[in-house]
Amino acid sequence: SQQGEEDPQALSIQEGENATMNCSYKTSINNLQWYRQNSGRGLVHLILIRSNEREKHSGRLRVTLDTSKKSSSLLITASRAADTASYFCATRMDSSYKLIFGSGTRLLVRP
């Protein structure tokens, strides 16, 4: 079974609103990453947070990590229509080089 599960599976918001998506995972990790995928394209790395970090920012992105709850959230502030995409979390465990992806959240930002 997959390591990460995103919630919600789909999210529809108005342009200018904030979008929050969550990721839960099962085992202890070295780091957690978020990726974005536009329809029909490959994935693009957005941000990485290490297991000893609790919060990280990059532009309009804010990521939090709660290792006690084995969960992370990605917040996109002031969303734009161009943010419409699928967003995936991916985890790397301490003992492995493998990167395991969750099932993703489909975000639709309405103009």
Add this chain to the structure above:
Amino acid sequence: NAGVTQTPKFQVLKTGQSMTLQCAQDMNHEYMSWYRQDPGMGLRLIHYSVGAGITDQGEVPNGYNVSRSTTEDFPLRLLSAAPSQTSVYFCASGRAGGNEQFFGPGTRLTVL
């Protein structure tokens, strides 16, 4: 730099046929991996490699073979295609530290 390239972009096979999906990267990355993406399933890791001559299985390795003879190339072989292997296949590469992965554009495979 071309980044990660994959060929072909599209492929249709008949059940039982074999083929090789090509993946190449020009960033001198140690880590390369293959994923398949099915609707509603996200990405599932098939095989990965941490350097030339070193490969290992991911979550769904059955029906696929890989080899890594050079740093640049990481081909994925389907030995006897089955309809269950209909999917979009992505190759990715990155530094061996397991951090940011760079993805190719994908190969859409249909097995009839």
